[in-house]
Amino acid sequence: MPGNALERMREQLNAQDYKFTPQRSMVLQVLTEHPDEHLSADEIYARVKVKYPDIGMATIYRTLDLLTNLNIVNKVNFGDGKSRFEISQKERHQHHHLICLSCNEIIEVKDDLLIQLEKTITKEHDFEIIDHMVQFYGHCKKCSEKDNKTKNKPQ
Amino acid sequence: MPGNALERMREQLNAQDYKFTPQRSMVLQVLTEHPDEHLSADEIYARVKVKYPDIGMATIYRTLDLLTNLNIVNKVNFGDGKSRFEISQKERHQHHHLICLSCNEIIEVKDDLLIQLEKTITKEHDFEIIDHMVQFYGHCKKCSEKDNKTKNKPQ
DNA sequence: TTTCATGCAAAGGTTTTGCATACGC
DNA sequence: GCGTATGCAAAACCTTTGCATGAAA
Numbered sequence: 291m292p293g294n295a296l297e298r299m300r301e302q303l304n305a306q307d308y309k310f311t312p313q314r315s316m317v318l319q320v321l322t323e324h325p326d327e328h329l330s331a332d333e334i335y336a337r338v339k340v341k342y343p344d345i346g347m348a349t350i351y352r353t354l355d356l357l358t359n360l361n362i363v364n365k366v367n368f369g370d371g372k373s374r375f376e377i378s379q380k381e382r383h384q385h386h387h388l389i390c391l392s393c394n395e396i397i398e399v400k401d402d403l404l405i406q407l408e409k410t411i412t413k414e415h416d417f418e419i420i421d422h423m424v425q426f427y428g429h430c431k432k433c434s435e436k437d438n439k440t441k442n443k444p445q
Numbered sequence: 446m447p448g449n450a451l452e453r454m455r456e457q458l459n460a461q462d463y464k465f466t467p468q469r470s471m472v473l474q475v476l477t478e479h480p481d482e483h484l485s486a487d488e489i490y491a492r493v494k495v496k497y498p499d500i501g502m503a504t505i506y507r508t509l510d511l512l513t514n515l516n517i518v519n520k521v522n523f524g525d526g527k528s529r530f531e532i533s534q535k536e537r538h539q540h541h542h543l544i545c546l547s548c549n550e551i552i553e554v555k556d557d558l559l560i561q562l563e564k565t566i567t568k569e570h571d572f573e574i575i576d577h578m579v580q581f582y583g584h585c586k587k588c589s590e591k592d593n594k595t596k597n598k599p600q
Numbered sequence: 601t602t603t604c605a606t607g608c609a610a611a612g613g614t615t616t617t618g619c620a621t622a623c624g625c
Numbered sequence: 626g627c628g629t630a631t632g633c634a635a636a637a638c639c640t641t642t643g644c645a646t647g648a649a650a
Contacts, residue, residue, distance in 0.1 A: 372639060603649090606647070
């Protein structure tokens, strides 16, 4: 359901006296078209600019901020010095990220095993969980293999 | 063992032809003295400056980078625009963070429930996990109670 | 028409870099 | 003494903000 998020945004904007502008629409469109990438503000800017050359960077940031507050978009951070954005978990499955420390590849894992952990935490800490971010750091298959070769037989 | 990380750093530095300088020593010392806070570069700078007034910000960053690469220190990010640093998980228990979306309080949870999830991921994705970062976003007890009284007001 | 949104440029904040000097080994 | 580390200042980034203009409702 591609138009879903767009329609949802229009309703939420109207309900709170915000305006539904072409710029806001296009930012969301870019995000829905790339559900499995983790675009930075800069990358979103470049993609929107193709169809709407007059857009400014400030609008990108203000829109991403708005969409994040509306819980339509998630802001994530992989420690590379910039924020990245993706359609909210609620629009998709829960997922975690595997980040390879050798090649920096980001692998997505769809999984709901965290639900049990969330229940425990909610109970023990009186903490109402709305969202989570889970990242595993390590070595992906390719890099592990490469590493083993380099270790056993030096080039 | 408080001197543990310091000794480990000295050895690792020597082994790789890096030098053991007072600046590096003091940065690590500050981090071991505050194991449960999540200090930013700026905060570490201020604390080191008390005992070593001539230190420069660049040295702080270069040292934190080095310690992170040596896996002595962990770089974490709570989305507040700056990186934060803490003694590596290996020196302590595994822990997760609960981040309150209302008051921004960061609560630590020590827990090893993630081990099962890690095993599953390792098996299914051939991904060798070295470390993880887990953050739960939601509302803490205090804010949940406050919210119920003040409903209908976003932000 | 009223109010909010936009684009631009400038400012703010964090982190990195170049370079001459100082220091650990 | 050699090669790295440091401090300083400037630069490089990413992100936010002020303000006049423009557009949605």
